[in-house]
Amino acid sequence: xxxxxxxxxxxxxxxxxxxxxxxxxxxxxxxxxxxxxxxxxxxxxxxxxxxxxxxxxxxxxxxxxxxxxxxxxxxxxxxxxxxxxxxxxxxxxxxxxxxxxxxxxxxxxxxxxxxxxxxxxxxxxxxxxxxxxxxxxxxxxxxxxxxxxxxxxxxxxxxxxxxxxxxxxxxxxxxxxxxxxxxxxxxxxxxxxxxxxxxxxxxxxxxxxxxxxxxxxxxxxxxxxxxxxxxxxxxxxxxxxxxxxxxxxxxxxxxxxxxxxxxxxxxxxxxxxxxxxxxxxxxxxxxxxxxxxxxxxxxxxxxxxxxxxxxxxxxxxxxxxxxxxxxxxxxxxxxxxxxxxxxxxxxxxxxxxxxxxxxxxxxxxxxxxxxxxxxxxxxxxxxxxxxxxxxxxxxxxxxxxxxxxxxxxxxxxxxxxxxxxx
Numbered sequence: 479x480x481x482x483x484x485x486x487x488x489x490x491x492x493x494x495x496x497x498x499x500x501x502x503x504x505x506x507x508x509x510x511x512x513x514x515x516x517x518x519x520x521x522x523x524x525x526x527x528x529x530x531x532x533x534x535x536x537x538x539x540x541x542x543x544x545x546x547x548x549x550x551x552x553x554x555x556x557x558x559x560x561x562x563x564x565x566x567x568x569x570x571x572x573x574x575x576x577x578x579x580x581x582x583x584x585x586x587x588x589x590x591x592x593x594x595x596x597x598x599x600x601x602x603x604x605x606x607x608x609x610x611x612x613x614x615x616x617x618x619x620x621x622x623x624x625x626x627x628x629x630x631x632x633x634x635x636x637x638x639x640x641x642x643x644x645x646x647x648x649x650x651x652x653x654x655x656x657x658x659x660x661x662x663x664x665x666x667x668x669x670x671x672x673x674x675x676x677x678x679x680x681x682x683x684x685x686x687x688x689x690x691x692x693x694x695x696x697x698x699x700x701x702x703x704x705x706x707x708x709x710x711x712x713x714x715x716x717x718x719x720x721x722x723x724x725x726x727x728x729x730x731x732x733x734x735x736x737x738x739x740x741x742x743x744x745x746x747x748x749x750x751x752x753x754x755x756x757x758x759x760x761x762x763x764x765x766x767x768x769x770x771x772x773x774x775x776x777x778x779x780x781x782x783x784x785x786x787x788x789x790x791x792x793x794x795x796x797x798x799x800x801x802x803x804x805x806x807x808x809x810x811x812x813x814x815x816x817x818x819x820x821x822x823x824x825x826x827x828x829x830x831x832x833x834x835x836x837x838x839x840x841x842x843x844x845x846x847x848x849x850x851x852x853x854x855x856x857x858x859x860x861x862x863x864x865x866x867x868x869x870x871x872x873x874x875x876x877x878x879x880x881x882x883x884x885x886x887x888x889x890x891x892x893x894x895x896x897x898x899x900x
Contacts, residue, residue: 483508491515491522500524514762523547534762544578553766556758561596567773568600569766572758577613585773590853591628595636602652602777604743606661607853612636612673619652619777621739623661624685625668626857632656635673635691642679650733650785651679652778658739659871660685662746663864664856667703671695680732698728726789726807727889733782737821738878740775742871745828747771750841750867756850779821786814806888813885820885824878833870837863 487506492498495517504522506512507529515528519538522528525546528535534553541547545562552565555572563580570576574588577596585602594600594611599618605611606623608631615634619642625631632655642651660666669683672691677683681695686703689695699706747768755764790811810817828834840863844855859867883889 487512497521532766534766536758536763553763555763567770569770571767585770585777587767587770602774604774607664608632612638616640618642619649619679621652621654621736622669623656623658624666626664630668632668632670634671635675637674638671639676640679641676646788648785648788649781650729652733652736653677653679653681654732654736654739655683656685658743658746659868659875662743662871663868664853665864680729680736682732682735726810729785730810730886730889733778733785734879734882735875737775737778737782738875740771740778741825741827741878742874744771744775744825745874746871749834749838753841753845754850754852759850775825779818783814783818786810786817809886809888816885817882820881821878824881827874827878829870829874829877833866833873837867837870840866
């Protein structure tokens with residue numbers, strides 16, 4: 479039976495204009511600020527539950543039209559559709575959409591018109607505008623960009639999995655699909671990951687990469703516009719050594735590059751996204767966006783710290799052979815506190831102010847002309863202006879990476895690029 483207080487809160491929402499076809503089936507937490515739920519075009523269907531003091535629901539949001547929805551401390555921009563499932567500590571920008579039976583947890587960001595079909599699990603996942611996920615997907619600990627529109631978008635096929643947990647019980651496994659400096663410009667070739675396949679994180683793929691259906695991608699592909707087919711490895715088997723950490727150098731470098739890209743994205747949000755504050759992108763939605771990105775950065779730092787500690791423990795399992803990267807493992811272990819401090823201190827790094835300010839001048843000029851429609855403004859920039867913005871962000875990635883690598887110099891950089899398409 480509905481409590482009197484819950485009944486009163488639902489009546490308040492109905493009076494202000496929220497459509498609730500079956501009020502007796504809805505639960506609204508006492509901590510929810512009803513002023514943060516828009517009166518315009520919001521529909522809350524049967525069985526939905528809304529919790530969390532930071533929850534925000536803007537205009538024309540639809541909840542639960544294909545099954546009950548539970549949200550807790552999520553921020554929903556205009557025209558967001560959550561068809562069914564559980565959503566906690568995530569943010570959805572304008573036009574984002576999730577199919578029924580979703581499980582979306584903390585640190586997840588779906589930017590404009592990013593979407594997923596049914597039975598999709600996300601956690602610590604960042605999808606740039608237009609990125610599309612099929613059904614029956616587990617895609618935690620990824621950042622995916624690429625594509626220019628809903629007709630030309632990066633896509634993950636159904637029954638796909640990002641392998642983000644290892645037998646050694648670490649999650650130093652974030653995969654960077656595309657990158658931030660070019661991805662935010664919304665003009666890069668899309669990435670397509672064929673269905674019934676997977677990626678073993680941490681992995682990096684360049685813009686334009688296509689993987690055939692049914693393969694497991696275990697290696698980076700930093701050359702753009704490549705088709706990956708087969709399993710990419712020899713068949714056969716080798717003894718399993720518990721605690722073994724293969725390719726410490728690549729995992730370390732990929733984690734640092736991923737974190738550096740998040741630092742670049744943070745500056746993009748701080749300096750560029752903030753300029754688009756409007757009725758459809760108010761302060762509360764903006765702060766939710768920034769908060770989720772900070773959560774994503776903290777997750778990566780914590781997971782990487784754990785991985786660094788685990789690397790030393792692997793020495794006992796693998797021995798002190800240089801073939802097993804003994805010297806690099808010792809170097810990583812000894813310098814992990816400095817490395818962590820370096821990355822945390824770099825989290826607010828702003829990059830080249832001259833490049834940034836020149837780019838921001840172009841953005842503000844375009845806003846004066848075109849208004850505050852984010853996608854229109856970004857895609858309306860000229861090639862020169864986009865190049866300035868990309869150079870600014872890539873400079874952040876490069877500088878953060880160089881600072882980190884100076885602490886572990888034996889890891890070097892040979893064969894590794896900081897951006898996917900540099």
